[in-house]
Amino acid sequence: MANICRASRKDFRDAVVEAREAQDGWAGRSAFNRGQILYRMGEMLESRRQAFVDVLVGTAGYSADEAVAEVDVAVDRLVYYAGWTDKFAQVFGAVNPVASSHFDFSVPEPSGVVAAFCPETAPLLGLVSCMAPVIATGNTVILVVENDAPTLALDLAEVLDTSDLPGGVVNILTGYREELREHVGGHRDVDAILSVGASTEERTILEREGAESVTRMEFRPDRSPAEWRSGESQSPYWMTPFVEFKTTWHPVGR
Amino acid sequence: MQQRPRTADYRPPQVPSVDEVAAKERASRLASRSIKQEAKVEGLLRLITMLDLTTLEGADTPGKVTSLCQKARTPDPDRDYPSVGAVCVYPPMVPVAREHVAGTDINVASVASYFPSGQAALDERVEEVERVRDAGADEIDVVINRNAFLSGEYGRVHREVSALAEASGDAHLKVILETGELATYDAVRLASRIAMDAGADFIKTSTGKVKPAATMPVTLVMLEAIRDFYRETGRKVGMKPAGGIRKAKPALRYLVLVKETLGDDWLTPERFRIGASSLLNDLLIQLEKERTGRYHSKRYLSLG
Numbered sequence: 001m002a003n004i005c006r007a008s009r010k011d012f013r014d015a016v017v018e019a020r021e022a023q024d025g026w027a028g029r030s031a032f033n034r035g036q037i038l039y040r041m042g043e044m045l046e047s048r049r050q051a052f053v054d055v056l057v058g059t060a061g062y063s064a065d066e067a068v069a070e071v072d073v074a075v076d077r078l079v080y081y082a083g084w085t086d087k088f089a090q091v092f093g094a095v096n097p098v099a100s101s102h103f104d105f106s107v108p109e110p111s112g113v114v115a116a117f118c119p120e121t122a123p124l125l126g127l128v129s130c131m132a133p134v135i136a137t138g139n140t141v142i143l144v145v146e147n148d149a150p151t152l153a154l155d156l157a158e159v160l161d162t163s164d165l166p167g168g169v170v171n172i173l174t175g176y177r178e179e180l181r182e183h184v185g186g187h188r189d190v191d192a193i194l195s196v197g198a199s200t201e202e203r204t205i206l207e208r209e210g211a212e213s214v215t216r217m218e219f220r221p222d223r224s225p226a227e228w229r230s231g232e233s234q235s236p237y238w239m240t241p242f243v244e245f246k247t248t249w250h251p252v253g254r
Numbered sequence: 255m256q257q258r259p260r261t262a263d264y265r266p267p268q269v270p271s272v273d274e275v276a277a278k279e280r281a282s283r284l285a286s287r288s289i290k291q292e293a294k295v296e297g298l299l300r301l302i303t304m305l306d307l308t309t310l311e312g313a314d315t316p317g318k319v320t321s322l323c324q325k326a327r328t329p330d331p332d333r334d335y336p337s338v339g340a341v342c343v344y345p346p347m348v349p350v351a352r353e354h355v356a357g358t359d360i361n362v363a364s365v366a367s368y369f370p371s372g373q374a375a376l377d378e379r380v381e382e383v384e385r386v387r388d389a390g391a392d393e394i395d396v397v398i399n400r401n402a403f404l405s406g407e408y409g410r411v412h413r414e415v416s417a418l419a420e421a422s423g424d425a426h427l428k429v430i431l432e433t434g435e436l437a438t439y440d441a442v443r444l445a446s447r448i449a450m451d452a453g454a455d456f457i458k459t460s461t462g463k464v465k466p467a468a469t470m471p472v473t474l475v476m477l478e479a480i481r482d483f484y485r486e487t488g489r490k491v492g493m494k495p496a497g498g499i500r501k502a503k504p505a506l507r508y509l510v511l512v513k514e515t516l517g518d519d520w521l522t523p524e525r526f527r528i529g530a531s532s533l534l535n536d537l538l539i540q541l542e543k544e545r546t547g548r549y550h551s552k553r554y555l556s557l558g
Contacts, residue, residue, distance in 0.1 A: 187548065188548055188553075189553070
């Protein structure tokens with residue numbers, strides 16, 4: 001049906017270069033503008049709703065009802081995180097009570113470049129659920145996709161391309177995570193890793209390789225398509241693992 | 255000191271015309287050559303010694319030049335890598351650079367002759383070269399008069415470069431052709447020859463202020479001019495591509511180009527240099543990758 005790229009460690013290396021280059025500019029945009037772009041992604045996805053439904057039915061073996069549900073929730077989820085972009089800092093930032101004459105506050109800043117191993121189930125929604133919370137706060141992301149319907153990831157790339165998303169913010173690699181995980185874990189320019197559905201072995205490798213550069217790790221179990229659709233699978237706490245809190249002590253008073 | 259031919263009435267030499275398609279094809283073919291691990295490490299280390307670590311900004315300060323010199327001496331404080339070939343700065347920064355590379359093999363290079371435009375009277379340009387020489391520069395990078403060259407006044411170009419060569423004294427003279435402004439490969443070839451005739455120790459592609467700067471085909475054309483000049487006169491002129499070379503991979507390709515066109519005699523810092531400001535960190539990143547097997551990040555390196 002299609003020949004799908006099998007990403008090598010060098011493709012991953014190149015993707016990190018792109019993601020790193022794009023990160024400053026993406027994080028430098030106003031939170032509101034990032035929200036606008038995420039919202040636009042939702043709109044573009046919705047405008048191609050039927051095409052995605054057809055692929056989910058034809059390639060991933062979904063029933064028509066399930067396919068419609070997955071696409072609709074994917075659109076909603078993009079809108080959900082679009083809304084969070086300019087509220088996240090208020091909710092999770094803080095003014096801290098301190099026992100000296102300082103105005104002391106903590107604000108979240110993006111971790112930087114995030115590599116994400118996407119779920120095997122829910123080829124569209126799983127991807128969106130991994131991508132949106134990571135980029136909403138100003139990170140750039142490299143999505144590693146290994147599932148039965150990888151063409152969906154490439155279709156999603158077309159949606160992103162028409163959403164005013166700057167180049168390099170989302171990088172999609174289709175390939176075998178088993179071949180890539182060691183290099184992803186060991187790459188010193190990757191700030192954080194999200195791995196959905198990691199085997200014990202994969203977890204061990206990522207943690208071992210990432211230890212040297214103290215890469216942040218977030219592991220989550222894979223879920224069924226129905227679970228991915230549920231409200232349990234979206235939360236601002238999907239954003240918090242990929243930010244660093246910066247605390248500032250500002251002298252005040254006499 | 256090699257002899258510098260001087261003639262009162264210089265006649266522009268006949269140079270072979272350049273097949274543009276063939277030059278591009280040959281450059282791209284040599285660029286596709288695969289360089290494997292051991293050769294790559296050797297090449298990367300050699301590239302460090304061939305580097306003219308450059309800062310040519312209006313915003314240069316003594317502090318910036320000092321840290322550049324520090325980086326030139328010890329590219330990576332944690333590793334035992336060689337120092338670079340030279341630091342390249344604007345004339346007022348020569349004494350600063352001189353002080354901070356004292357006691358090392360690193361040369362101080364300075365641009366002169368109203369870099370980057372060269373738009374000034376000859377005696378002003380000569381005077382600047384003399385001043386830079388007296389300030390202690392080991393190498394002086396001058397620009398040719400493109401205005402004269404493009405107007406077909408080849409004799410004048412030759413006369414001016416000869417005067418600059420004489421003014422440079424014992425310092426090595428690198429002549430910048432600014433190939434981005436010369437329009438054709440034939441012109442590059444002719445300008446190369448004129449510069450070498452006039453006594454250039456090195457010919458250099460670009461100032462870095464004009465785009466396109468150094469490209470593979472233009473470098474190939476200049477290397478071939480050097481080769482033919484050597485066959486004719488027995489004098490070995492050096493080559494310096496500069497401008498826009500920021501990554502280790504293209505830099506390694508330049509080494510292939512030199513090796514295939516001129517041979518091992520030119521694969522030394524005495525005859526081949528690369529002018530760059532940000533290349534060094536990428537060389538260090540690639541060396542670290544070969545050492546540890548992990549992709550490295552420039553966040554672990556000093557600025558520069």
